[in-house]
Amino acid sequence: MKLLTKELVKQFAKVGRQENVSDPLVIAKFFNPTGAGTWYATEYYPESREFFGYVSIFGDHNDEWGYFSLSELESYRGKFGLGVERDLYFDPCPFSQIKGGSL
DSSP: OSSOOHHHHHHHHOOOOTOOOOSSSEEEEEEEESSOOEOOOOOOOOTTTTTEEEEESSSSTTTEEEEEEEHHHHHHOOOGGGGOEEOOOOOOTTTTTHHTTTT
């Protein structure tokens, strides 16, 4: 599965940096279909191929905001050789709609 499309790159560029936004817009959601891990991307930097967003591995107190790379998502292989996937049915929305405002 292609994790990053030209359309998504355009959406990230249109939204731009969100460090001063109290409730950032989540543009894309990636997940591990065979185990733990969900990545909510709010920013993308094409020159470094890195995202900024919220990473939830186990849905607990260790979840955090940070950077994660496209190449790491693309190279991961879990059970049955499946990799990280992009939620094709995810519509961009404010982070508060995902995590109930717990920034």
